[in-house]
Amino acid sequence: MKNYALPVAVGLVLGGLVHLTSTLAMPRLALVDAFARLERLGPANTVALVPNSTPFAAILPRMDPAFATAVCRYDLSNGAVRVRVPITPDYTSVSFYARHGLAYYAINDRAAGRRAIDLHLMTPAQRAALPEDEEITAADRLIVESPSMEGIVFIRAFVRERGVMDTVRARLAESICSPVS
Amino acid sequence: MRVILILIALAVGTLTGLGLTWFASARSNGFGAVQIGAWTAWPKSGTAESDPYARAAFARSGELPLELADGIAFEATSDDSGSRLDGRCDTRIAGRLPLARFWTITIYDSRGRLIDNAAERYGFNSSEVVWNIDGTVEIVLAPRARGGNWLPTGGRDRIGVMLRLYDAPVGLGTRSGESVEMPMISQVHCP
Numbered sequence: 001m002k003n004y005a006l007p008v009a010v011g012l013v014l015g016g017l018v019h020l021t022s023t024l025a026m027p028r029l030a031l032v033d034a035f036a037r038l039e040r041l042g043p044a045n046t047v048a049l050v051p052n053s054t055p056f057a058a059i060l061p062r063m064d065p066a067f068a069t070a071v072c073r074y075d076l077s078n079g080a081v082r083v084r085v086p087i088t089p090d091y092t093s094v095s096f097y098a099r100h101g102l103a104y105y106a107i108n109d110r111a112a113g114r115r116a117i118d119l120h121l122m123t124p125a126q127r128a129a130l131p132e133d134e135e136i137t138a139a140d141r142l143i144v145e146s147p148s149m150e151g152i153v154f155i156r157a158f159v160r161e162r163g164v165m166d167t168v169r170a171r172l173a174e175s176i177c178s179p180v181s
Numbered sequence: 182m183r184v185i186l187i188l189i190a191l192a193v194g195t196l197t198g199l200g201l202t203w204f205a206s207a208r209s210n211g212f213g214a215v216q217i218g219a220w221t222a223w224p225k226s227g228t229a230e231s232d233p234y235a236r237a238a239f240a241r242s243g244e245l246p247l248e249l250a251d252g253i254a255f256e257a258t259s260d261d262s263g264s265r266l267d268g269r270c271d272t273r274i275a276g277r278l279p280l281a282r283f284w285t286i287t288i289y290d291s292r293g294r295l296i297d298n299a300a301e302r303y304g305f306n307s308s309e310v311v312w313n314i315d316g317t318v319e320i321v322l323a324p325r326a327r328g329g330n331w332l333p334t335g336g337r338d339r340i341g342v343m344l345r346l347y348d349a350p351v352g353l354g355t356r357s358g359e360s361v362e363m364p365m366i367s368q369v370h371c372p
Contacts, residue, residue, distance in 0.1 A: 011193025018198020026237035061293035106248035
């Protein structure tokens with residue numbers, strides 16, 4: 001019995017290391033994470049409406065059925081992306097997630113202008129490369145820095161009554177998510 | 182003999198390591214849980230300071246965490262006395278709700294899917310729910326139709342409830358315990 005004590009002890013220490021490594025690696029190794037699920041909806045840098053969840057089909061688990069949802073998978077490798085979301089009658093919010101799901105920024109209609117949430121999404125390097133003398137600086141436009149080259153813009157609007165779901169969805173479909181020309 | 186011992190060490194290591202990871206990512210969304218009654222929230226998981234356990238759990242489930250700047254999501258899988266929520270029972274969620282611009286309450290099955298029902302009723306929001314005169318709310322989760330704020334459970338054995346408070350005051354995610362009033366959950370009738 002004593003013979004096995006050492007290998008088991010070594011094994012447990014090893015187990016701790018395996019646990020830490022696998023936990024840290026999981027966001028990169030997960031095959032069906034949110035980004036992969038949303039890839040089905042369309043190409044990068046376009047806005048796609050997310051079909052409302054039903055008991056039989058849902059793009060992402062545990063979405064809030066009281067919301068209309070649209071999404072833009074962005075790719076900043078060819079430059080910054082402009083995101084413009086029209087304000088809906090109730091609550092409108094835009095959430096930003098990095099490639100592996102890190103929630104790094106969110107804005108809602110309370111913090112935004114009267115008619116739309118309008119911003120430029122770029123990497124820290126792209127922001128640093130912005131010409132300084134450009135008239136349109138931070139005061140005029142909101143700049144959001146993405147920690148990763150790719151990521152998710154999650155656009156959501158509260159639907160107070162079911163009857164207006166289609167109207168709210170149509171409004172969200174007017175959102176823009178496209179490279180800054 | 183030595184080879185066998187090394188193999189034992191490797192096997193123990195792999196099993197405990199991956200087992201722990203599997204368990205941790207299925208059960209919890211990381212550190213910093215805020216627990217109020219039967220409700221638990223992980224406010225940090227919706228921020229850039231999200232810890233590795235939270236990131237692993239969300240990557241695995243494919244869910245996107247609710248951003249803290251957007252709102253805070255409380256979930257419950259058991260009632261106030263600690264027994265697991267059972268869709269074959271009648272469960273009462275009653276009381277006052279914390280201050281927020283609005284809230285939604287949604288019922289899911291054990292895999293995070295909505296529960297099929299003829300009324301397509303998957304939850305309530307703060308403007309469609311029927312409020313009591315004293316400002317409290319009472320919602321009943323039950324397998325069979327009933328009056329008032331009824332959420333169909335479809336008779337599933339395991340169910341979960343999510344209460345999402347949108348545009349909630351910043352303090353809600355940091356305060357813990359008694360200072361915030363959350364609705365009580367109790368299973369009132371089990372067949």
